Amino acid sequence: MRQKIVRLVLVGGVLVLALLLLLATCGSGAKDKDKDGPEKHTEKDPAGITQLTVPAAYSSEHGWELIGTSPDYAVSRTTGALAYLVRMSEGKYQLRTIDPKNGRPGWHGDSWRPPSPNKFPRLLSVTVDDHEYFVTWAYGKVGENALTPADPIVSLDVYDVEDGSRRRVEVPWGSVPTVSTAGPGILISDGRTNSAVVDPGSGRITKVQPSSLKYPKGCATCKQLTEIRGLTKKGLLVSGSKEFWVQGGWYSRKVAPKGTDRASGVPTSFLPGLILAKWQLAKGAKLAATHDMWAVHDAETGKMLASTQCSKPAIKPGQYPQLVAAPSGSYLVAGPLAFDLATKRGFCFEGADGAKPLTLASVNDEGTAYGASSVRNAADVLAGNGAPVAVAVRSGSTGALPSNVLVPGMETSDGVGLFRWTDEKDRPHLIGYPRSS
Known part of the structure; x- marks a missing residue:
C-alpha cells in the first residue's frame, strides 16, 4: 500500500500530495480503520468469533466481536450506533462506533490524551431536546510539565451521535467527581x-x-445529609436524610405511594425520566417491620408508575442496585426488583423469608430479564458468577439456566445481545450475538 501511494505522488505531483495530506488529517466522521485499536471479527468471518455459551434466545454462531476495548460502551437510542473506546499509542484514546446489527464500523473521532492516561476514560450518553450525544470523561491534572501542574479538572469530550463532531469542555473541579448523564x-x-x-x-x-x-418548607430532614442526585427538566433532584425533592418542582412527601410513611422516601437510582425510590411502610402496616416499598416515579412530576414490596434484608443501605431499562423503557430491573410500566406491576424476586434474592442485570424489549442468584451485584452476574436465571417480567415467572451460561449485559433495540468475556491473556472481549430466528 505504501509503494502504491509513493507512485501516485511521483506521478500526480503536488496536487495529489495535498489531497493525501487532507485525507490524513480528517478526524471526526471518518470511517477508515485505524492501524491501532482492537482486533475485530464479524459475521463474515464466523470462524473467528468466540462462541460463548449463552441463553438459547441468542445465536452464538453469528455476530461480531471486539477485543481490547474499554470496559464501558454506549448505545444510541436514536441512531442505534454502539460506541466504545480503544487505547492508542502514547496514552491516547479514540472513540469509535459500529452498527451492532452487523458489526460494521461507523465514524470514529480523533485520538486524544485524557488527564488520567493510564486508564480508560468513562463513556456515557446524554439526550437534550431530542438530540443525542456520546460523552467521555476523565478526571485529573493537566500541566505543561511536571514542574508546573495545573489545577485538577473534569475533562469532557462530547460527540454528536450522528457524525462524530466533537466538543471539548474542561471544568475545574477540586474533588473526586460523580458524573451523570441521566438528565x-x-x-x-x-x-x-x-x-x-x-x-x-x-x-x-x-x-x-x-x-x-430551595429546600421544601417544613422538611426538617432535607438539610441533613443533603445530596444532589440527578438532573430533571425542571431542576436538580436533591435528597436529605429521609426525603427528596426536585429544585423548583415537586416534593416527595406530596407524591408518596399509598400505604407508606410519607416522610421516608430515599431516591436510590436515576434514569432519564425515571427515579427509583425506597419507602418505609406506614406505621401499623402488617409488614412494616420487615418490608419496604420500592417505587418507580416519573422524574418530571413525581407520579408513581409502578411499585412492589421487598424484605428489608434483601437490599442493604449503601449497596442500592442501579436501575436498568429495556431499550424501549417499558421494563426495568434493579437487583431483585423488576417493573412492567405498561401494567404498573412490580416484583421482588426473593425467598419467602427474604433469603437468596436474585440479582437482575439486564432486560430486553420482550420482557425477559437475566440475572443470577448467590451474587453480590450486577457486576458479579455479568462476570459469570452465581447461578444464572431468566425472568419473565410480565408474569413474574423465573427459570434456571444452565450453570455455564453467560447472560447479556444488554440487548439492543434490534435484538442483538451484548456479552462481555475476558480471555486467558486478560484481554476483554465485547461480543454481539443476534436473536435466534
Missing part, C-alpha cells in the same frame, strides 16, 4: 451539594451553589 445535561457533583451542569450542545457550564437548592 437533560451533564451533571458533575461532589456527592454532596456542590455541582455543575454542562450543556452538551453549547458547552456552557452552570455552577450550582448550595444556597440555591
Whole structure:
C-alpha cells in the first residue's frame, strides 16, 4: 500500500500530495480503520468469533466481536450506533462506533490524551431536546510539565451521535467527581451539594451553589445529609436524610405511594425520566417491620408508575442496585426488583423469608430479564458468577439456566445481545450475538 501511494505522488505531483495530506488529517466522521485499536471479527468471518455459551434466545454462531476495548460502551437510542473506546499509542484514546446489527464500523473521532492516561476514560450518553450525544470523561491534572501542574479538572469530550463532531469542555473541579448523564445535561457533583451542569450542545457550564437548592418548607430532614442526585427538566433532584425533592418542582412527601410513611422516601437510582425510590411502610402496616416499598416515579412530576414490596434484608443501605431499562423503557430491573410500566406491576424476586434474592442485570424489549442468584451485584452476574436465571417480567415467572451460561449485559433495540468475556491473556472481549430466528 505504501509503494502504491509513493507512485501516485511521483506521478500526480503536488496536487495529489495535498489531497493525501487532507485525507490524513480528517478526524471526526471518518470511517477508515485505524492501524491501532482492537482486533475485530464479524459475521463474515464466523470462524473467528468466540462462541460463548449463552441463553438459547441468542445465536452464538453469528455476530461480531471486539477485543481490547474499554470496559464501558454506549448505545444510541436514536441512531442505534454502539460506541466504545480503544487505547492508542502514547496514552491516547479514540472513540469509535459500529452498527451492532452487523458489526460494521461507523465514524470514529480523533485520538486524544485524557488527564488520567493510564486508564480508560468513562463513556456515557446524554439526550437534550431530542438530540443525542456520546460523552467521555476523565478526571485529573493537566500541566505543561511536571514542574508546573495545573489545577485538577473534569475533562469532557462530547460527540454528536450522528457524525462524530466533537466538543471539548474542561471544568475545574477540586474533588473526586460523580458524573451523570441521566438528565437533560451533564451533571458533575461532589456527592454532596456542590455541582455543575454542562450543556452538551453549547458547552456552557452552570455552577450550582448550595444556597440555591430551595429546600421544601417544613422538611426538617432535607438539610441533613443533603445530596444532589440527578438532573430533571425542571431542576436538580436533591435528597436529605429521609426525603427528596426536585429544585423548583415537586416534593416527595406530596407524591408518596399509598400505604407508606410519607416522610421516608430515599431516591436510590436515576434514569432519564425515571427515579427509583425506597419507602418505609406506614406505621401499623402488617409488614412494616420487615418490608419496604420500592417505587418507580416519573422524574418530571413525581407520579408513581409502578411499585412492589421487598424484605428489608434483601437490599442493604449503601449497596442500592442501579436501575436498568429495556431499550424501549417499558421494563426495568434493579437487583431483585423488576417493573412492567405498561401494567404498573412490580416484583421482588426473593425467598419467602427474604433469603437468596436474585440479582437482575439486564432486560430486553420482550420482557425477559437475566440475572443470577448467590451474587453480590450486577457486576458479579455479568462476570459469570452465581447461578444464572431468566425472568419473565410480565408474569413474574423465573427459570434456571444452565450453570455455564453467560447472560447479556444488554440487548439492543434490534435484538442483538451484548456479552462481555475476558480471555486467558486478560484481554476483554465485547461480543454481539443476534436473536435466534
